[in-house]
Amino acid sequence: MKKTIKDYDLRGKKVIIRVDFNVPIENGKITDDSRIVGALDTIRYAKEKGAKVILMSHLGRVKEEADKEKHSLKIVCERLIKLLKDDVIFVESTRGEILENAINNLKDKEILLMENTRFEDIDGNRESGNDEELGKYWASLGDIFINDAFGVSHRKCASVVGIASNLKNGIGFLIEKELNSFKILDKPKRPYTIILGGAKVSDKIGVIDTLIKVCDYMLIGGAMSNTFMSALGYNVGESLVDEDYIDYAKELIKEYKDKIILPIDSIIEGCELKEYNEINNSDKCLDIGSKTIEKFKSILSISNTIVWNGPLGYFEKEEYSFGTYEILNYLSDKNKVVILGGGDTASAALNLGFKDKFTHISTGGGASLELLEGKELVGIDIIEEV
Numbered sequence: 001m002k003k004t005i006k007d008y009d010l011r012g013k014k015v016i017i018r019v020d021f022n023v024p025i026e027n028g029k030i031t032d033d034s035r036i037v038g039a040l041d042t043i044r045y046a047k048e049k050g051a052k053v054i055l056m057s058h059l060g061r062v063k064e065e066a067d068k069e070k071h072s073l074k075i076v077c078e079r080l081i082k083l084l085k086d087d088v089i090f091v092e093s094t095r096g097e098i099l100e101n102a103i104n105n106l107k108d109k110e111i112l113l114m115e116n117t118r119f120e121d122i123d124g125n126r127e128s129g130n131d132e133e134l135g136k137y138w139a140s141l142g143d144i145f146i147n148d149a150f151g152v153s154h155r156k157c158a159s160v161v162g163i164a165s166n167l168k169n170g171i172g173f174l175i176e177k178e179l180n181s182f183k184i185l186d187k188p189k190r191p192y193t194i195i196l197g198g199a200k201v202s203d204k205i206g207v208i209d210t211l212i213k214v215c216d217y218m219l220i221g222g223a224m225s226n227t228f229m230s231a232l233g234y235n236v237g238e239s240l241v242d243e244d245y246i247d248y249a250k251e252l253i254k255e256y257k258d259k260i261i262l263p264i265d266s267i268i269e270g271c272e273l274k275e276y277n278e279i280n281n282s283d284k285c286l287d288i289g290s291k292t293i294e295k296f297k298s299i300l301s302i303s304n305t306i307v308w309n310g311p312l313g314y315f316e317k318e319e320y321s322f323g324t325y326e327i328l329n330y331l332s333d334k335n336k337v338v339i340l341g342g343g344d345t346a347s348a349a350l351n352l353g354f355k356d357k358f359t360h361i362s363t364g365g366g367a368s369l370e371l372l373e374g375k376e377l378v379g380i381d382i383i384e385e386v
């Protein structure tokens with residue numbers, strides 16, 4: 001078991017908390033603050049215990065000076081102040097005297113947010129490349145390091161792996177919750193069903209290969225299913241297909257024919273409902289159809305544990321979000337373990353109104369996929385064991 005923030009006496013200590021404030025911003029406005037909300041418990045706990053709280057996060061990609069303005073954490077700081085209903089000191093630099101003085105002047109229970117860690121990427125990719133000196137330097141600013149940035153824990157960056165290598169450390173409440181949720185899958189109550197959708201087979205090979213072995217059923221929808229339908233010999237017209245993975249799909253269907261459940265019909269561009277044997281060369285399959293929804297529901301009705309990665313249609317357009325919505329809705333009031341992972345899957349569930357309806361909606365896109373693949377995440381692996 002990993003050490004957590006609760007394993008330390010925080011009173012009077014400078015506690016660096018690596019959070020994931022990498023929120024989507026459009027036209028200067030935060031469009032979804034759930035990642036900030038997700039970090040509040042750990043921040044509040046550290047404050048209550050009398051720590052001097054130092055927050056670090058990345059935001060977007062920063063490759064040159066010109067990227068800085070758009071990627072400042074200042075706007076995140078404003079939202080954090082509102083959500084915490086507390087003061088937060090914002091420091092506009094990622095190293096140097098101003099930062100060091102601000103940290104040394106912190107009183108117990110005060111909270112400071114440092115500017116975007118990726119500002120250090122401009123000259124040599126130091127943050128994202130886990131530069132040794134940078135990790136050591138940031139570690140020197142604190143007494144204890146807490147990783148609560150689940151969304152970047154699969155990446156080897158200085159602000160996670162670098163600091164943790166140089167300072168006593170633990171995980172925060174958000175990562176603890178993520179790990180506990182995925183741990184349920186080590187011994188799933190059966191039948192154990194995977195719902196797979198999304199854009200490409202090639203993105204998900206690791207997930208498919210790992211989960212197909214341990215699951216009882218795998219329901220395949222989304223653009224992903226076009227490749228499988230094509231492997232079965234159906235014409236999928238102009239639909240998105242991973243041509244290079246048709247043979248892979250054929251093999252998988254052959255080996256796991258009792259587990260893999262494929263669509264019967266589809267909503268094609270223009271919103272017409274067609275069965276797969278009716279699809280023309282010019283058609284584009286953009287959502288699962290009503291017979292498929294019923295088929296999927298019948299498998300889900302007998303399942304006890306469900307893991308879902310990948311939307312079942314082009315959900316960003318309302319007219320093709322129905323399949324994803326229907327399955328979310330169906331699962332939302334059932335007494336089953338339902339875990340959602342993947343960036344777009346989480347945003348589909350949240351945007352379609354299913355915020356607190358499931359066992360767990362992971363806050364990490366790539367990180368949750370790597371956990372599903374059974375991989376160790378470097379940023380969690382590095383944390384001390386109890």
Ligand code: ADP
Nearest residue numbers: 198199222223286310313314315342343344345
């Ligand atoms: P996640 O981020 O949850 O792992 P992916 O990134 O694999 O999911 O896939 C999400 C994308 O797949 C979305 O942008 C969605 O519009 C797209 N998608 C799903 N089904 C289709 C489809 N039938 N045709 C085109 N795009 C699709």
Ligand code: MG
Nearest residue numbers: 342343344365
């Ligand atoms: Mg995605």
